[in-house]
Amino acid sequence: MQRRRSSTRGFKRTASLLNDQIRRAGESRGFAVSRLLTHWAEIVGQDTAAIARPVSVGYGKGGFGATLTVLTTGPQAPMLEMQKEQLRGKVNAVYGYNAISRVRITQTAPTGFAEGQASFDHRPKQAKPEIAPEIAAEADKVSRSVNDEDLRAALERLGRNVLSKQKR
Numbered sequence: 001m002q003r004r005r006s007s008t009r010g011f012k013r014t015a016s017l018l019n020d021q022i023r024r025a026g027e028s029r030g031f032a033v034s035r036l037l038t039h040w041a042e043i044v045g046q047d048t049a050a051i052a053r054p055v056s057v058g059y060g061k062g063g064f065g066a067t068l069t070v071l072t073t074g075p076q077a078p079m080l081e082m083q084k085e086q087l088r089g090k091v092n093a094v095y096g097y098n099a100i101s102r103v104r105i106t107q108t109a110p111t112g113f114a115e116g117q118a119s120f121d122h123r124p125k126q127a128k129p130e131i132a133p134e135i136a137a138e139a140d141k142v143s144r145s146v147n148d149e150d151l152r153a154a155l156e157r158l159g160r161n162v163l164s165k166q167k168r
Contacts, residue, residue, distance in 0.1 A: 065101025
């Protein structure tokens with residue numbers, strides 16, 4: 001039986017490198033399944049993820065079932081309150097059993113407190129600054145001899161970034 005050679009040549013996916021750190025950070029906040037943190041939007045849906053995020057999972061002293069604490073802003077809390085059972089069902093589907101017996105909603109102001117300063121919305125991408133034509137021409141000249149399209153484009157972007165930082 002012949003062993004399969006790795007095609008990655010020693011490189012690993014970023015997600016596999018960070019899995020242990022995400023899991024440890026999640027467990028310290030009470031999350032037994034880090035997937036609840038990393039895939040929150042996929043678990044509860046985009047609409048709910050836009051107005052709420054998980055804060056912690058707490059386990060009672062003697063008990064079965066945990067309490068999921070969800071953070072939302074004041075105006076969104078009544079809407080989330082009506083969806084508690086659906087939210088609990090979606091989260092329990094990730095765990096594979098009825099791990100969450102109760103969902104607790106915590107409200108915060110949209111700004112002002114440390115936890116409340118984080119926006120639930122995704123930030124729009126910032127516009128890239130204009131690059132001087134002579135920098136673009138120099139980067140194009142350097143990468144022109146490369147045959148591979150993807151590599152050429154990557155080298156051209158790298159050249160533009162390096163040359164524009166030197167000009168600053």
